[in-house]
Amino acid sequence: MNIELKGRKAIVTGSTAGIGRATAEGLARAGASVVINGRRSARVDEAVRQMRQVFPDRDISGIAADLSTAAGAETVFAQAPDADILVNNVGTAHIRAYNGIEDIAKIPDEDWLGLFQLNVMSGVRMARHYLPRMVRKGWGRVVFVSSESAVNIPKEMLDYGMTKTAQLAVSRGLAEAVAGTGVTVNAVLPGPTRSEILGDFMAKQAEANGVTQEEAEQGFLKAMRPTTLIQRFATTDEVANMIVYACSEQASATTGAALRVEGGVVRFVA
Template sequence: MKIELKGRRAVVTGSTAGIGFAIAEGLARAGASVVINGRGEERVAAALKDLRLRLPQAEFEGVAADLSTAEGSSKLASRITDTDILVNNLGTAHLNGFFDQSDDEWLELFQFNVMSGVRAARRYMPGMVARGWGRVVFISSESAVNIPKEMIDYGMTKTAQLSVSRGLAELVGGTGVTVNSVLPGPTRSEILGNWMAATASEQGITQDEAEQNFLKTMRPTSLINRFTTTEEVANMVVYVCSEQASGTSGAALRVDGGVLRSIF
């Protein structure tokens, strides 16, 4: 299968590092022109420099905007007025105690993980429908199904993304626009990778050993018995954004290493 996205523009939110960066690179390798996004100018500039060194023939531009806010979302929309592909990757997570969290902390995470994607979809999907082609992907998590007790707020936001994604797929059914979710499992992304590196340093072990301990204690149902790579997640996303994936919409597609113990 040869995926060809030449002539398509893609917006990947939260793409200066980790899974988002890998998705941006993967889409560019398939020929798409890619807009990357991050909150700060320095991070965006550094990511653009790295991507242009890796893929000198590809087309990239960057927009620094905090999409957890309506103002930041409007900034992105004013700079990038249209797109063929939207990957709502922006998201974060924090270890916390449910009984100690404030309302503001809950609402802040909801704005960051959920409303950023809602606003972007609301802005860009009408144009896709009008043209009769488009791809929207929400990067959710296996934590949407396996709600982690140490991050209940995070699990809630990831479940919410599945609901928004499925609802939007229903809304634009038959238009040529598809909407899907991708559910990564434990991944060597920036956030989890840094956490594992810090844990390894504290315990005097290697990062591989820290990851194995995490899997044994937190995700013992993993079938691949390792963390996935950001490229493995990106591969699924690039496929879902392709012409070849035209028969897939309203789906929740796993790249979780088999962590979720269910057939459907």
């Protein structure tokens, strides 16, 4: 399959590293011009510099903005008022130990609300701006990067799981709203992935326990995700491949979907 996105402009939120960065590179490789986003100017500038070296013939730009706030979203809109492709990737999680309901009871309001603002409202704000413009043009792609935690709620990260489930509701509802317009809206559900947040956490766990990172990851999977079928962490490129496909012309009949790239962790077929 030859995915061709020449002439398309893509915005990928949270794309200085991890799944977002791999997605930005995949879209650029397919010919799209790409806007990189992150909170800190230095990281955005470095990501843009590196991508321009790899893709010298592509239009690569960057916008530093904190998308957990309405002001941050407005910064993006001012610098990139239009887009053909929107990948709502930015997000984070609070990785905690779990020893019972007492740990859940200790999660403060600011953690619940902070994750909701970043993981959910960032995508709501971005879609609210770009979707009407895509509809007017008769073509567009919006992808929400959710998680298998949306349907396989982790008790140790209940606040995170809540936001990922909310993303599925938003993405499906938006797909319904733009039915028949040539615009598609989908969600992608990664599983355990060697991305920046989880990868760094596993590296620290490996160092603390005197084992390799792969051994630490295997321990995590056995304890927390024993149903994995690939029996390893996914790579960011493997997740990005699904996202790039969902952004392509070839995916024109795929909309309102929750596309799983979670290594078979979730034990149901639908």
